[in-house]
Amino acid sequence: MKLAKVKVEYTGGTVITERVMLDPETGQVQLPPRLYSLMNAMDGTECSPSFTLEYKGVVVPVEREAGNAFKVTISPELESGARQFLQAIASPTKEQRLQNGRYAHTLSAASIGGAVGYAHSASSWDMQTLLGTLALGGLGVVLWYAGLYIMKGE
Structure with a gap:
């Protein structure tokens, strides 16, 4: 399990930044209870948010699965050190x-x-x-x- 930074952006301008636990092998994302309860409260009044995760300098979208599970798709190229080096230079x-x-x-x-x-x-x-x-x-x-x-x- 690794720590990763997530950003939840709602259309009304509310932005929530939090750290979550990420399993890089499976892509499973474990939200802290505080973030999960905030997202549930916001779901009643806001449109669905833009939910992204930053892992090794690359921003990937977080997808909600059945129930309360969240998952990301991490490409194998992310593990490459050369790609990470080039990403740090390019953007x-x-x-x-x-x-x-x-x-x-x-x-x-x-x-x-x-x-x-x-x-x-x-x-x-x-x-x-x-x-x-x-x-x-x-x-x-x-x-x-x-x-x-x-x-x-x-």
């Missing part, structure tokens, strides 16, 4: 976007630190030293703005 989640932005900021700080170290270690200032220092400093600035762009201001 990252908010958390992955923030981590990528932090990494770009870290590389930016390293680049600017490298420019300072490179400039201070030069025995004489010539064109190569000047260009190397400017390149590292410029790369630091570009990486800083790239980090801000990746994080989208969050």
Whole structure:
């Protein structure tokens, strides 16, 4: 059993986010009692919701079976590490976007630190030293703005 995040979205604007237990082999989803009772209460006043589950970075729809059982269909390709890696690059989640932005900021700080170290270690200032220092400093600035762009201001 694995923990997974589900999102229940109703047409009226109500959004419920909760963690559930997922059996990846069978696709069975076990809802916590709180979520199950909330969904039953909402069924009386709202249209059927959009019910999705996020597993390994991929969002899949949750289907209601007979009775009180819920199930998802997990494709075997989801287990592939290469697919998960490509998914993180092509359409990252908010958390992955923030981590990528932090990494770009870290590389930016390293680049600017490298420019300072490179400039201070030069025995004489010539064109190569000047260009190397400017390149590292410029790369630091570009990486800083790239980090801000990746994080989208969050």
